Amino acid sequence: MAIRLYNTLTRSKDEFRPIDPNNVRMYVCGPTVYDDAHIGNARPIIVFDLLYRLLRHEYGADHVTYARNITDLDDKINKRAHERGVTIQELTEGTTARFHAAIDALGALRPTVEPRATHHIEEMKVLCEKLVASGHAYVAEDHVLFSVPSMPAYGKLSKRPLDDMIAGARVDVAPYKRSEMDFVLWKPSTEAHEPGWPSPCGIAQPGRPGWHIECSAMSAAHLGETFDIHAGGLDLIFPHHENEIAQSRSAFGHAIMAKYWMHNGFLNISGEKMSKSLGNFFTVHELLDQYPGEAIRLLLLSAHYRQPLDFTHEGLTQAKATLDRWYGALRGKELKSVPVPASVEEALADDLNTPQAISAVHQLRDPSELKAGAGALGLLQQDAEAWFRWMPAAAASGPSDAEIEAAIAARQAARKARDFKESDRIRDDLKAKGVILEDGPKGTTWKRG
Numbered sequence: 011m012a013i014r015l016y017n018t019l020t021r022s023k024d025e026f027r028p029i030d031p032n033n034v035r036m037y038v039c040g041p042t043v044y045d046d047a048h049i050g051n052a053r054p055i056i057v058f059d060l061l062y063r064l065l066r067h068e069y070g071a072d073h074v075t076y077a078r079n080i081t082d083l084d085d086k087i088n089k090r091a092h093e094r095g096v097t098i099q100e101l102t103e104g105t106t107a108r109f110h111a112a113i114d115a116l117g118a119l120r121p122t123v124e125p126r127a128t129h130h131i132e133e134m135k136v137l138c139e140k141l142v143a144s145g146h147a148y149v150a151e152d153h154v155l156f157s158v159p160s161m162p163a164y165g166k167l168s169k170r171p172l173d174d175m176i177a178g179a180r181v182d183v184a185p186y187k188r189s190e191m192d193f194v195l196w197k198p199s200t201e202a203h204e205p206g207w208p209s210p211c212g213i214a215q216p217g218r219p220g221w222h223i224e225c226s227a228m229s230a231a232h233l234g235e236t237f238d239i240h241a242g243g244l245d246l247i248f249p250h251h252e253n254e255i256a257q258s259r260s261a262f263g264h265a266i267m268a269k270y271w272m273h274n275g276f277l278n279i280s281g282e283k284m285s286k287s288l289g290n291f292f293t294v295h296e297l298l299d300q301y302p303g304e305a306i307r308l309l310l311l312s313a314h315y316r317q318p319l320d321f322t323h324e325g326l327t328q329a330k331a332t333l334d335r336w337y338g339a340l341r342g343k344e345l346k347s348v349p350v351p352a353s354v355e356e357a358l359a360d361d362l363n364t365p366q367a368i369s370a371v372h373q374l375r376d377p378s379e380l381k382a383g384a385g386a387l388g389l390l391q392q393d394a395e396a397w398f399r400w401m402p403a404a405a406a407s408g409p410s411d412a413e414i415e416a417a418i419a420a421r422q423a424a425r426k427a428r429d430f431k432e433s434d435r436i437r438d439d440l441k442a443k444g445v446i447l448e449d450g451p452k453g454t455t456w457k458r459g
């Protein structure tokens with residue numbers, strides 16, 4: 011089945027034609043591991059996991075190479091490690107393990123390769139040398155800078171007006187830049203807590219790479235100088251992806267870096283931008299304490315990936331109810347291995363139209379087809395019985411049955427004594443622990459919410 015993908019480079023939905031169908035290659039900019047992944051970070055992981063699954067389905071699991079890097083080199087990482095009094099390696103090993111645990115729970119397949127920036131410093135230095143030798147970069151005050159005017163095609167991906175790009179570049183004004191838009195490929199490490207490596211291009215001061223050069227080096231090392239798909243969040247189009255293209259095309263001399271550039275839209279929380287100051291900031295781990303990973307995955311896929319996604323607790327509750335229904339339909343059934351229903355496959359092949367694919371899954375009546383259809387979205391991956399054993403961590407670690415009964419008895423006594431303030435307090439306290447009380451003619455019953 012022909013796959014069509016929206017390509018940011020052409021601003022159109024193009025038929026996907028891989029450079030080599032025997033080895034379809036995709037690169038996704040991975041996380042900067044300085045802290046736990048928040049739910050906004052999870053969106054590209056899940057969207058492009060779905061793309062990876064679709065490509066494996068169409069071209070064969072052994073014919074797709076997926077590289078997603080780990081940025082373990084960043085000023086935020088240096089700062090965090092310094093504050094906590096641990097080494098950068100100790101910090102990033104811990105955060106990487108937690109990142110894996112979080113996205114495994116959302117059903118993301120591991121990529122074929124997961125290169126770490128700190129393991130590719132040599133390749134980044136070689137790129138710096140190449141770019142300086144060919145006149146696309148220069149050395150100034152112990153920095154290596156990319157010369158944007160050396161690349162006439164600069165701006166082709168983001169299609170930003172020149173003034174806009176200059177204004178964007180102004181946040182980082184430095185006297186040693188020849189042109190305002192030039193960006194850093196390598197910078198000196200001068201503080202004790204900053205990691206440093208011997209510098210390229212004859213610079214005596216030890217230094218470290220800038221962020222953009224990482225992805226040019228790692229994609230070339232694992233996928234080749236040109237490859238099929240490069241993806242990430244919308245916020246990466248400029249400057250990150252624009253700069254990656256400038257570096258890779260100038261260093262390797264090809265007309266493209268990647269053929270297709272894909273970008274997912276932003277994630278909002280209940281209609282607002284997620285931010286720590288608004289108190290609507292959720293890490294994946296926090297959500298996994300309250301909802302099954304598959305419900306989070308289903309909600310992340312409920313909007314088309316290029317559209318903004320509104321992430322709400324009601325949405326999660328609904329997603330959980332949908333999965334309860336689907337798993338309920340599989341319960342106790344003998345399931346046959348059947349192909350992915352065409353209605354689901356067609357929707358996914360049309361630029362990952364997940365809302366349509368999900369509605370197609372809703373139409374499937376045969377349990378085997380339901381499992382195959384939802385399976386194409388990475389859902390219904392567990393045993394139905396296991397699904398119904400799921401319980402939120404909050405409830406699992408909440409009060410025992412005996413504790414609940416004792417609290418109910420204390421509430422009854424308070425009501426008898428007409429101390430309604432105390433009886434309400436006990437009821438609210440249990441509610442906060444996930445236990446709902448219902449007063450009926452035969453007394454008080456309870457359930458875990």
Ligand SMILES: [Zn+2]
Binds near residue numbers: 225250254
């Ligand atoms: Zn990148």
